[in-house]
Amino acid sequence: MLTSFFRYLYGYVRVRLTGYSPERFLNLCKAHHIEIWDLQNNGSYYEMNLSIRDFRRLKPLRRKTKAHLLVIKRYGLPFFLHRYRHRKMFVVGIFLCIAFLYTMSLYIWNIHIEGNYSRTTNVILDYLESENIVHGMKKSEVDCKEIQSMIRIRFPDIIWVSAEIRGTRLLIRIRENMDSIPAKEETIQEEPRDIVASREGIVTSVLVRSGVSQIQVGDEVEPGQLLILGRIDILNDSGEVSGYQYTAADADVYARTTYTYYDEFVLSHEVRHPTGKKRYGIYAKVGGKTISLKLQPGFERFSVLNTEYPVKLTENFYLPLTFGSTIYEEYEIYTESYSKVEAEALAEANLNEFVENLAQKGVQIIENNVKIEVGTNICRAVGTITALEEIGSYTPTEVLEPIPEASDTDEK
């Protein structure tokens, strides 16, 4: 392999040898340390390979043995260069290409982030961008250690970061804390607070963990009414209030509440009917400017649908260039009227949405007394919904003046 490489580098020729005594010629070559390879006998003539340098030394041997040599083919770099000696720009191009590749290899072309689940790649990339770690920056300006500590400080739930430059890629591997998704911190309420009713209703259950209950099961409460008091009276031996102790009231107060539901809509409504006529346009956004190739749709009423294709060079390297296509679709407006069945279905859908919203808030629906009526022009859904829900909401406790301890001093 190495031999053939050097033979190519220095160049060699294949020659055809004819004459009186080829063996003598070969032996003379050997004696003059001329290397011959791939020697082949084809009956009347011999063919062999010789290096260029050796070929030039053959002249006296040829004369001595009266051998006739004919060059059949030339191989190697010197012949190649000689053949293309006039193509100077080609060589320049090769060097320019090498220089270009080298220059380009000095920059970061791709930032690859892996191992992130809850933090999206875009969030991390945006943060890195704000710290001037961007695509196209110089590789020498990247400080991997700095990036690691920056990410760990900015995102506390990322427990392990490794930043590494491989080629022209900046690889950032992170490990998020999967075990304990940071639970909502149960702020231990130290401030004294009361619990008041947020809605009107009849109390169905009271569970007090801290504070003094002011209500009983079965009581009717008004919004804003005090349910649990965060102030505990301290009684002295004679049963008089001698002082107060404040606490953060904590209780589950459930009550039966009612919601009135009212929904009304007109049966006649406007419907958009696409006519099937469409117009297309394309546009490109360069930086902040938009170059568009739009035909004016020429429609009276139309909807517009834009689809954008951002151009990216590598995985996450978005160029400030976006291509987009626009579709204009013509439509006409007709006034239609819901049928009875349609109107009922629509009213029911609205009601279901309302109920579902309540359920998401943790409200338990007990009774649903909504009636849907379809008139000639109007559809109306009216009724009440009875529900069971927590009605407690927190307010700060009013702090009373401490009772002067005058009576205590008198006893002495």
Place this chain on the structure above:
Amino acid sequence: MNWKEEMTDALNLPKDLMLGAVIITITGKHEAYVENYMSLIEYTEELIRIQTKTCKLEIHGQHLDISYYTNDEMKITGEIQEVKYC
């Protein structure tokens, strides 16, 4: 055996150096390496005759080629049928 051979044998010296003996390494049927020779006497497709220091060497075969031919060594490829000392 003359005294020179006896000496070489007794002193355990390499025979190719002391006696100028030819070394032929034949790998399978198609490759032969010849060292310690003097010159090529005849070369055709069927026969290669080599002059060594002590004797002549004939290699008979078909389609014999010389892959390389240098001062120290030559490599013969082709179908080797017979190797003969004369």
